[in-house]
Amino acid sequence: MKWTLRLLLALCLVVPALGHAQSSNEEEEAGDVSEVDKDRLGPLRERVRPVSGHLFLKKGRFEFSPSATLSLRDAFFSKYIFGGSLTYHPLETLGVGLRLGYALNSVAGAAQICTFTDGTDGNSTRGCKSPTMNELDGQAPGQLKLLAGADVQWAPIYGKLSLLAEKFVSFDLYGIAGASLVQYRGPDLANTDSAVAKSYMTPGGNVGVGARFFFNRWVTLRTEVRDLIYVEKSRTSDNYLRNQLLFELGVSFFFFNGSES
CATH class of the missing domain: 2.40.160.20 (Porin)
Structure with a gap:
């Protein structure tokens, strides 16, 4: 019974270590994935295309x-x-x-064309109107x-x-x-x-x-x-x-x- 418990305990310690080692090996093979690479490889890559160069040239x-x-x-x-x-x-x-x-x-x-008129009582009045083309020509x-x-x-x-x-x-x-x-x-x-x-x-x-x-x-x-x-x-x-x-x-x-x- 003691040997069985010891064997189970050993397996519990070894399996996570193996999983961690396998993950480390995959990261080493694939390289570190930066935030820029994540954006490049993400779902927006097909929606937003990179913009570079002149699409339209005028020279000559x-x-x-x-x-x-x-x-x-x-x-x-x-x-x-x-x-x-x-x-x-x-x-x-x-x-x-x-x-x-x-x-x-x-x-x-x-x-506007405005005219001033002097009244008999000494008061002047002003009248304004829109001019015609002949008046402004x-x-x-x-x-x-x-x-x-x-x-x-x-x-x-x-x-x-x-x-x-x-x-x-x-x-x-x-x-x-x-x-x-x-x-x-x-x-x-x-x-x-x-x-x-x-x-x-x-x-x-x-x-x-x-x-x-x-x-x-x-x-x-x-x-x-x-x-x-x-x-x-x-x-x-x-x-x-x-x-x-x-x-x-x-x-x-x-x-x-x-x-x-």
Whole structure:
């Protein structure tokens, strides 16, 4: 009986030791599994794929982008500019391009014409109304007609957005600066009739920021916010500086130049 008890006690001590030794051998063969490896081998591995590299490349490609532009915070005219741009990308982060646009103007909702009338009792009254396009034509600043320019783009930021942890949308962010040629309507300074207007051409510049969201290797959605800076003439002074904030939305089509396959 004593020998039986001793044998059972020995087996109880040996079996856990053997199990521990076997576990140690498996860990030595498999190596230490870190937290990063656990994530890599876990169930999220198939759901969230690793993100690396540039899915979309611009170097050596032309970008043609028709667009529509809306003026922001304009006191007299709401401008809708339709046009496009053609950009060449000699480097992945650098682009040089030309743009052209034609502007349609409408009277801004905030525009008002106010008149003052002196009464017989010495009191003056004021009346305000929304102006017509004929009343503002050439008399109010900011009436754009044509825009042309040459720009330089610098795109240092490339990234990817996760959509519900299933798909990724590639994008880049860029800055833009360039010279502009602006045609606008203003008063005819050579005519004594203050209601006569004419078109003027003047140089200017623009600076802004933009973003592209890539649908595939050939098509992107493009947005920009730019500040157009130029000088207008008026009857009260020789000229004054204009700043016009513009929001642009376009679709870009990328294609290789003739030397690329």
